[in-house]
Amino acid sequence: MEKMIYALLSVKKESDRLDSMLIGMQGISGANLYSLPVDEITAVVSDTTRAGLITDSTNAITFAGVIEALSQEFTLLPMRFGSLMESTGAILKMLERNYPDVQQNLQQVEDMLEFGLKVFCDSEKLRADLMEKSEIGTKTTVLSTPEVKNSVYRDWVNKKLKEHRLEELLLTHVDSVVAAITEHLSRMNAVCKFKKMLTETTIIDALFLLKKDMKTELMQAVGNLQKQYPGLNFVMTGPWPPYNFVEITIK
Amino acid sequence: MNNNVIDQSKDITILELLDRVLNKGVILTGDIVISVADIDLVYLGVKLMLSSVETMEQLKKGKTIKES
Known part of the structure; x- marks a missing residue:
């Protein structure tokens, strides 16, 4: 099952607060949301399948709703709709590989x-x-x-x-x-x-x-x-x- | 505020939102799925952008979305 990435967040020492928040939220098709952290950066994801993911306004609005709710509490970089990766391991490797760039972009939009x-x-x-x-x-x-x-x-x-x-x-x-x-x-x-x-x-x-x-x-x-x-x-x-x-x- | 103005504001907001979600944000390359359910996402984005512009034009002429 693939992972849909909604946003990359600057969480720092607030991972518990993020996880509590995610418990009360739902992603596309009602899927549970969870976090995949690498140091101070966290990807918020949900499980999905390519076949089950339809590009329509309902899904796009749900996707945007998750990002907006998270942005009220955390500094984040929104992902473009349709950003899927094949596994948890692939996402963690992607975060490690791009850590400096993501960190720099997060700093530029902090509290903005x-x-x-x-x-x-x-x-x-x-x-x-x-x-x-x-x-x-x-x-x-x-x-x-x-x-x-x-x-x-x-x-x-x-x-x-x-x-x-x-x-x-x-x-x-x-x-x-x-x-x-x-x-x-x-x-x-x-x-x-x-x-x-x-x-x-x-x-x-x-x-x-x-x-x-x-x-x-x-x-x-x-x-x-x-x-x-x-x-x-x-x-x-x-x-x-x-x-x-x-x-x-x-x- | 009358209903037409509220409808227009909602439509503008939804179009702006779809434009952002489908065309902006962090781009993943490599493992990303650009094509979803055999429909090219880029094409959908352009289509949405075009309808967005058309809607704006109609709003400028004083029509509501429902009238057009």
Whole structure:
């Protein structure tokens, strides 16, 4: 029977507390959870079979639920769903082999939580506002060189130039929002990751890693940002275990 | 808070959660089972991500998931 690994935990001298906690929890398909320790690192696992493991939202949510419950009490690295190993011995050897890397990653996320922030916009309205402010819409021909003046392509070239300038304005605006977010979070010593222009309407997809006790301060900061940019919609998610701040591939 | 807003928040949370569980976290190589029940997990992840983006688009247009 294979072992499903849920998370790697920094347990130190609290292995009894972890084991007591695991007694009251269930893994995928109601399986019992148990710990496999190597010094200060512990893998939380359950028995499963490859054939019996289905990738559906019920199992994925159960898997995430175990990780979330553990993350309330311990610093951990969440495993990706589907991390199976063939035996207890194989897991213990894997932990020994990767001990320094796992330990280092655990130290980086110690007492930290992940939060997500998505910034949505009404794409057409935002573009219209930016165009109005920049006067792109009122200034007509930009190209008037002799080569282009009488060209049948003049209108097309000007249209493309206008679109290009609008995109530049949009990116500048998104950069200014990112700068404002960064400034608001600077006092929290947050680790930030930003993706810009994910879709037409999702202009920012941000991830933050910050100390657990900074949650209230973060929510206040996002509230202030919403007031600062009333035309945008700020949606926060979390707290999450540090899924997006784990930079380790173990063998 | 009205029911639509609650539904939307739940859907966003579930999509965000599935994206994390299936696409993030510590990756095991070697003995890892990537393919579960003959379905490629990476493919499932991408599919979920696509539906996640579509859902976000619908939410932006003011629709609930149930309406779409």
